[in-house]
Amino acid sequence: MQSFKYVLIAMLVSSWSFGQEQSYSFTLQEAIDFALENNYSAINADRDVLDARKQKWETIATGLPQISGAVSYQNQLIQQVVQLPGEIAGGEPGTFVEVVFGQPQQVNAAATLKQQLFDGSYIVGVQATKAFLNYSANNKEKTEQEVRKAVVEAYGNVLLAEESVVILEKNKATLEKNLFETTKIYENGLGDEESVDQLQITLSGIENQLKNAIRLKDITHQMLNLVMGIALDAPTKLEENLDNLAQKQIDLNLLESELNIENNVDYKLITNLNEQRYFEWKLAKSRALPTLNAFATYGGLSFGEEFSFFDRDQQWFEFSTVGVDLSIPIFSSFKRSASTQRAKIALEKAKTQLTEAEEQIRLQLENAKSNYTLAIEQYETSKSNLNLAERIENKNQIKYFEGIASSFDLRQAQTQLYTAQNEYLQSMVEVINKKTELEIILNNKS
Numbered sequence: 018m019q020s021f022k023y024v025l026i027a028m029l030v031s032s033w034s035f036g037q038e039q040s041y042s043f044t045l046q047e048a049i050d051f052a053l054e055n056n057y058s059a060i061n062a063d064r065d066v067l068d069a070r071k072q073k074w075e076t077i078a079t080g081l082p083q084i085s086g087a088v089s090y091q092n093q094l095i096q097q098v099v100q101l102p103g104e105i106a107g108g109e110p111g112t113f114v115e116v117v118f119g120q121p122q123q124v125n126a127a128a129t130l131k132q133q134l135f136d137g138s139y140i141v142g143v144q145a146t147k148a149f150l151n152y153s154a155n156n157k158e159k160t161e162q163e164v165r166k167a168v169v170e171a172y173g174n175v176l177l178a179e180e181s182v183v184i185l186e187k188n189k190a191t192l193e194k195n196l197f198e199t200t201k202i203y204e205n206g207l208g209d210e211e212s213v214d215q216l217q218i219t220l221s222g223i224e225n226q227l228k229n230a231i232r233l234k235d236i237t238h239q240m241l242n243l244v245m246g247i248a249l250d251a252p253t254k255l256e257e258n259l260d261n262l263a264q265k266q267i268d269l270n271l272l273e274s275e276l277n278i279e280n281n282v283d284y285k286l287i288t289n290l291n292e293q294r295y296f297e298w299k300l301a302k303s304r305a306l307p308t309l310n311a312f313a314t315y316g317g318l319s320f321g322e323e324f325s326f327f328d329r330d331q332q333w334f335e336f337s338t339v340g341v342d343l344s345i346p347i348f349s350s351f352k353r354s355a356s357t358q359r360a361k362i363a364l365e366k367a368k369t370q371l372t373e374a375e376e377q378i379r380l381q382l383e384n385a386k387s388n389y390t391l392a393i394e395q396y397e398t399s400k401s402n403l404n405l406a407e408r409i410e411n412k413n414q415i416k417y418f419e420g421i422a423s424s425f426d427l428r429q430a431q432t433q434l435y436t437a438q439n440e441y442l443q444s445m446v447e448v449i450n451k452k453t454e455l456e457i458i459l460n461n462k463s
Contacts, residue, residue: 127316
């Protein structure tokens with residue numbers, strides 16, 4: 018009986034644990050790694066690569082031996098009558114004899130082997146499969162970069178929302194204390210009503226901002242979960258601190274990095290486009306070449322008055338054929354020529370796009386370096402400004418309760434502090450995001 022109780026308790030604990038929603042905890046890098054495995058777009062990008070491999074074999078297989086079988090069954094309900102000269106059957110000249118050829122039921126079973134001997138379009142298609150595989154791989158890398166960027170932005174937004182809630186709660190507590198003390202001073206006849214109203218206005222604004230920040234905190238968590246391929250409401254804890262993460266993302270050596278254009282994913286993709294246009298041009302040219310195919314057929318025919326084709330003693334008549342098919346394009350009213358010229362034009366356009374893309378990428382790099390530098394400078398400035406704003410607000414609080422400063426001065430100092438706090442939080446997120454954008458353009462391989 019005692020052992021049964023232990024088993025029952027174990028079953029209850031196991032059932033309770035199974036019913037609990039799985040929780041997650043991530044550093045930024047762990048979140049990126051997790052998303053690359055579980056993000057919906059990343060999963061489909063892997064499937065696209067697998068699909069490209071299957072498509073490659075599908076193309077190759079068209080030039081390999083193909084075997085097909087066919088079975089036909091006919092039952093002539095009313096057999097066709099043929100008139101033959103009567104002399105054949107010993108009749109008078111000028112007369113005819115009605116004859117029915119064959120038997121009403123017939124089965125024809127045959128297998129055919131086909132082998133492509135020469136087809137220019139097949140050769141081009143096989144060559145193009147490698148380019149298509151490269152495109153799929155590069156497109157997968159592009160998707161991974163987009164996933165990484167999305168995770169970094171979502172991760173930073175969650176930290177921003179969490180820090181905002183903490184700061185706003187602190188600001189609210191300070192304002193509530195100030196309002197309480199100011200109200201008591203006013204009730205004792207030592208202050209004015211306007212001071213109470215000013216603080217009440219400021220407090221109401223902070224309360225609204227706090228409510229919104231709490232809502233945004235939940236939304237940003239859900240957005241991060243969505244990007245990572247996790248259920249929206251699954252508990253997710255972030256291991257990073259916004260300030261520490263921002264400081265870790267400051268890497269001035271990155272600004273000195275040289276661009277290897279061939280590592281840039283956008284450049285790889287536009288190169289793939291050029292390869293595609295090249296093979297389309299070759300394909301158009303190949304249509305002017307002859308095609309040669311060989312075939313071999315083996316089968317059997319069987320006849321009967323009744324359906325007895327599965328009987329062991331049923332007689333079958335074999336037949337076999339071998340041959341080749343040669344198709345030679347002769348004249349198409351210049352249709353093939355126009356198609357080839359159009360493919361050549363498309364190839365030249367792709368080459369121009371490649372040159373343009375290279376210049377755009379170099380410009381993007383300079384812009385990304387400038388944005389990253391600005392983000393670092395704004396971070397340092399906003400951090401310094403926040404310290405100054407805190408000191409100014411603290412001094413104005415002391416002056417206000419000593420009767421030296423007005424409520425307007427205090428509210429102005431508080432508003433300046435709240436602006437500095439928001440700018441500081443935003444500057445940290447900008448450092449994180451701008452570094453990621455620069456790294457994506459460089460895409461340096463270690």
